[in-house]
Amino acid sequence: MAGGQRRRPGETREKLMTAALTLVGKGRHFASIGIREVTRQAGVVPTSFYRHFRSVDDLGLQLVDELGLVLRRMMREARENVLQADKLIEESVGIFVAHALANRNFFMFMAQGLAGESRAVQEGIRSEMRFFASELANDLRRLKLLEHLSDSDLDMTCDLVVRTVAFSLTDILSISPEDDYQIEQVRKRTTRFLQLILIGAGHWQSD
Amino acid sequence: MAGGQRRRPGETREKLMTAALTLVGKGRHFASIGIREVTRQAGVVPTSFYRHFRSVDDLGLQLVDELGLVLRRMMREARENVLQADKLIEESVGIFVAHALANRNFFMFMAQGLAGESRAVQEGIRSEMRFFASELANDLRRLKLLEHLSDSDLDMTCDLVVRTVAFSLTDILSISPEDDYQIEQVRKRTTRFLQLILIGAGHWQSD
DNA sequence: ACATCTAGTGAACAACTGTACACATTGAAA
DNA sequence: TTTCAATGTGTACAGTTGTTCACTAGATGT
Numbered sequence: 001m002a003g004g005q006r007r008r009p010g011e012t013r014e015k016l017m018t019a020a021l022t023l024v025g026k027g028r029h030f031a032s033i034g035i036r037e038v039t040r041q042a043g044v045v046p047t048s049f050y051r052h053f054r055s056v057d058d059l060g061l062q063l064v065d066e067l068g069l070v071l072r073r074m075m076r077e078a079r080e081n082v083l084q085a086d087k088l089i090e091e092s093v094g095i096f097v098a099h100a101l102a103n104r105n106f107f108m109f110m111a112q113g114l115a116g117e118s119r120a121v122q123e124g125i126r127s128e129m130r131f132f133a134s135e136l137a138n139d140l141r142r143l144k145l146l147e148h149l150s151d152s153d154l155d156m157t158c159d160l161v162v163r164t165v166a167f168s169l170t171d172i173l174s175i176s177p178e179d180d181y182q183i184e185q186v187r188k189r190t191t192r193f194l195q196l197i198l199i200g201a202g203h204w205q206s207d
Numbered sequence: 208m209a210g211g212q213r214r215r216p217g218e219t220r221e222k223l224m225t226a227a228l229t230l231v232g233k234g235r236h237f238a239s240i241g242i243r244e245v246t247r248q249a250g251v252v253p254t255s256f257y258r259h260f261r262s263v264d265d266l267g268l269q270l271v272d273e274l275g276l277v278l279r280r281m282m283r284e285a286r287e288n289v290l291q292a293d294k295l296i297e298e299s300v301g302i303f304v305a306h307a308l309a310n311r312n313f314f315m316f317m318a319q320g321l322a323g324e325s326r327a328v329q330e331g332i333r334s335e336m337r338f339f340a341s342e343l344a345n346d347l348r349r350l351k352l353l354e355h356l357s358d359s360d361l362d363m364t365c366d367l368v369v370r371t372v373a374f375s376l377t378d379i380l381s382i383s384p385e386d387d388y389q390i391e392q393v394r395k396r397t398t399r400f401l402q403l404i405l406i407g408a409g410h411w412q413s414d
Numbered sequence: 415a416c417a418t419c420t421a422g423t424g425a426a427c428a429a430c431t432g433t434a435c436a437c438a439t440t441g442a443a444a
Numbered sequence: 445t446t447t448c449a450a451t452g453t454g455t456a457c458a459g460t461t462g463t464t465c466a467c468t469a470g471a472t473g474t
Binding site for chain 2 (some may be wrong): 430
Binding site (some may be wrong): 025028029030031043091106109111112114115116119122123125156157159161164166167170173174189191192195197198199200201202203 | 234235236238315317319320321322323324325329331333363364366369370371373374377380381396399400403404405406407408409410411
């Protein structure tokens with residue numbers, strides 16, 4: 001009974017990536033996941049793995065690429081829904097929290113990868129964050145906000161904002177997704193963090 | 208030739224913990240380290256492990272306790288050297304960076320543990336950070352800084368400061384310890400982050 | 415129609431893993 | 445001095461791991 005029946009192209013590849021994310025979502029750390037474990041979770045024979053990835057690290061790298069897409073979707077939604085400047089922070093944080101809950105496994109992978117084992121994955125996630133920060137700087141310029149800041153100071157501010165939000169990720173992911181109260185607490189606190197930062201940016205270099 | 212010659216009590220225990228940290232320092236992620244690997248690195252037979260720890264997670268928990276000591280040492284040094292308020296941020300960040308470099312492996316373990324596999328280790332590190340933040344709040348009160356802030360707002364600010372510094376950790380640890388230039392860059396950027404935050408705190412609720 | 419390529423299968427293997435057990439040595443308590 | 449708990453060692457074993465190999469069903473290009 002050997003031999004594979006052809007399905008949709010790339011189907012197994014997707015199954016393997018989803019399987020890895022599922023394991024991460026179950027609490028496993030990506031660095032401790034092995035090939036056999038992923039294929040078992042995906043319902044595929046171990047050998048199949050090598051048809052799509054050279055190693056688990058390779059799979060991780062491709063997950064980072066998909067993570068980039070998730071982040072871009074989130075960014076787009078934020079831009080569509082946050083038109084005027086007031087309530088900007090609250091709405092953005094809300095969208096972020098919603099996406100973090102909806103793509104829990106992806107964001108868990110991201111949080112793990114920041115201090116992960118694979119240097120390449122680490123750098124990939126870092127790079128996504130830099131991109132995110134620079135897009136944020138563009139948006140603020142477009143909205144005519146913080147106009148008194150130099151480019152470099154604006155970049156610094158956006159970097160800090162992104163880091164703060166990323167750290168909140170670990171808060172969100174460490175609590176049960178059904179615990180609405182605690183989620184709400186994190187949402188409020190993150191909002192206050194960002195407000196504090198933007199107030200600081202508003203007075204930066206002007207005193 | 209079986210049988211153990213008694214050495215200093217707790218010597219093997221220390222050797223095992225140091226071995227785990229060494230592996231982490233070499234780039235391995237704590238979640239992917241096994242018992243045999245630790246004992247091999249420590250130059251000890253695998254069975255010895257069980258004399259001191261129930262599992263690798265257990266070892267992790269005890270590492271968190273030691274991490275607490277490292278953090279307290281750092282805090283004490285900061286309090287001794289930072290007497291007056293001006294230059295407070297720069298000196299504190301300097302001390303932090305120095306300690307991060309001197310105890311690289313410990314801080315790597317910390318950065319990993321924040322999004323690690325063991326819930327207990329995660330919570331332990333989080334708890335250390337909370338403690339650190341509350342001590343920082345005490346110090347600021349003692350120095351008569353940010354006196355216009357309510358207790359809860361001061362806590363929030365200190366939380367944000369600690370998070371920001373913790374995130375800088377991943378920056379420091381991702382660059383080679385000999386790359387003085389890049390270390391200096393991180394030091395400067397972290398300082399600016401904290402200055403921005405404290406400016407924000409200074410104007411919080413007052414406009 | 416035919417050859418080729420892609421993506422699947424199962425069996426095999428050596429290396430490594432966690433853990434259990436019986437035993438040895440020692441410092442301190444009795 | 446005898447006893448004993450603590451801490452070390454060596455051997456053993458069953459289960460898991462990553463990876464190679466030979467094989468095949470179906471899609472694709474000519």
